Amino acid sequence: MQTALTKLLNIDFPIIQAPIGSATTPELAASVSNAGGLGMLALSWTDIATTREKIRETKRLTNKPFGVNLILEWEQSERVEICIQEQVPVVSFAWGNSLPFLQALKSKGIKVCQTVSTSEEALFFENLGLDFLVAQGWEAGGHVLGKVASSVLVPSIADKIKIPFASAGGFTEGRGLLAALSLGASGIWIGTRFLMAKKANASSVYQELIAKANENDTVYAERLFNIGWDNAPHRVIRNSTVINWENSGKPSIGQRPNEHEIIAQKQSGETIKRYADDIPTKTTTGNLEALALYAGQSVGLIGQTIKTAKEIITEIIEEANLQLDKLHSLRAK
Ligand SMILES: Cc1cc2nc3c(=O)[nH]c(=O)nc-3n(C[C@H](O)[C@H](O)[C@H](O)COP(=O)(O)O)c2cc1C
Structure with a gap:
């Protein structure tokens, strides 16, 4: 192609x-x-x-x-x-x-x-x-x-x-x-x-939440997971941190629930605060569900299975070819 x-x-x-x-x-x-x-x-x-x-x-x-x-x-x-x-x-x-x-x-x-x-x-x-x-x-x-x-x-x-x-x-x-x-x-x-x-460095907790999510389960926020990179809007899965923040009336920085709480740790020993911009990787420990789970609305289109890159690419190309044939059959004569 x-x-x-x-x-x-x-x-x-x-x-x-x-x-x-x-x-x-x-x-x-x-x-x-x-x-x-x-x-x-x-x-x-x-x-x-x-x-x-x-x-x-x-x-x-x-x-x-x-x-x-x-x-x-x-x-x-x-x-x-x-x-x-x-x-x-x-x-x-x-x-x-x-x-x-x-x-x-x-x-x-x-x-x-x-x-x-x-x-x-x-x-x-x-x-x-x-x-x-x-x-x-x-x-x-x-x-x-x-x-x-x-x-x-x-x-x-x-x-x-x-x-x-x-x-x-x-x-x-x-x-x-x-x-x-x-x-x-x-x-x-x-x-x-x-x-x-298969080779992505994302924790299995993160992957399971992606697998479960539908197209309505992400949130676009201007300044939510802002520690590490402020003023950069982002889209994440609606997890417990997001839900608590939404239920508190979406307060601004400094007023958010459990602001500055340490909730996880990197392999290096570096701590991760709630509202930090770090994703949970394979070696992150702690409350992984509550971290920044960046994901697009496309979560709703992604299956549950962990696949190799080759399987993902082959699947996309095969489906595109199939779809192309279907579209050809719609061509007005
Ligand atoms: C976990 C995660 C981390 C990302 N990190 C970067 C990055 O380091 N640099 C960058 O230019 N874009 C980054 N992006 C945005 C992607 O490049 C891309 O625009 C986006 O994932 C496309 O939408 P999709 O998630 O629906 O496929 C990141 C996206 C995700 C989900």
């Missing part, structure tokens, strides 16, 4: 595993790339030595293209330099302006991408010289840039720009892939579904 994006990135299928914070691992990214998609590492907060190690580990596990995602709310110069030294095939930026890094990356043949949430932003970044974009709709899990749903955002962007873009937010299966392509995107950027992949 070739699109402008698969050709640009030299991949077999127009499926990109979104950076999903600490749930991304070299094993996950490499297994997605080995299955013909594009795997991504999320290294925004990773220390410099580990950044290089994770990139090298991914390169050991795959000889296919993969990417690194960096959020520009934090200083990223050193990590960008490592991406250049390690010749990472794709670097993706979100929440800021990639201009300061653009020429250095592009001159080494690295493909550069930026996440956007409006058609104006898309046009702006196309004019700067980005290779491709990600259009993130309001349905998306994790930190959510804008307020427009993918069904309107994708065609609005397609009408304005010429460079390829992937759509993020709500696209998780074959039907979604076809819908995104019909709306004008050249691929899909899937986050929440890959939390349910």
Whole structure:
């Protein structure tokens, strides 16, 4: 299945595993790339030595293209330099302006991408010289840039720009892939579904809650899980922390129930407070259900089974082909 994006990135299928914070691992990214998609590492907060190690580990596990995602709310110069030294095939930026890094990356043949949430932003970044974009709709899990749903955002962007873009937010299966392509995107950027992949570093508590959730079980909040990253709206599963906050009349920071309570711990011994932006990974201990369970409205479309990246990608492509045949039969004569 070739699109402008698969050709640009030299991949077999127009499926990109979104950076999903600490749930991304070299094993996950490499297994997605080995299955013909594009795997991504999320290294925004990773220390410099580990950044290089994770990139090298991914390169050991795959000889296919993969990417690194960096959020520009934090200083990223050193990590960008490592991406250049390690010749990472794709670097993706979100929440800021990639201009300061653009020429250095592009001159080494690295493909550069930026996440956007409006058609104006898309046009702006196309004019700067980005290779491709990600259009993130309001349905998306994790930190959510804008307020427009993918069904309107994708065609609005397609009408304005010429460079390829992937759509993020709500696209998780074959039907979604076809819908995104019909709306004008050249691929899909899937986050929440890959939390349910075998190699994802997400705790089983988190995965079970994703499996149980339906499309109405997530909440978009402006400033809720704000400790660690303030002023960045996000979408999470409605868990006990969210329910208590809602039942208390959605008070603002400082007035929320059990503010500053320590509820979990990382493997390093670092404690995690209620309202912190940390997700529960395989090694987090404590009250995992009450942590930030980032997930998109697509939770309602994701099954209960933990699958390999290859199984997820194969399923999406097979379903898209099946769906395409059905649509062909609808063609007016
Ligand atoms: C757990 C989680 C962590 C995320 N971390 C990042 C990140 O580090 N960088 C980034 O650009 N986007 C991040 N996102 C957003 C995704 O890139 C993507 O836009 C979103 O998952 C797409 O919507 P979907 O979850 O419905 O597939 C994260 C999303 C989730 C669910």
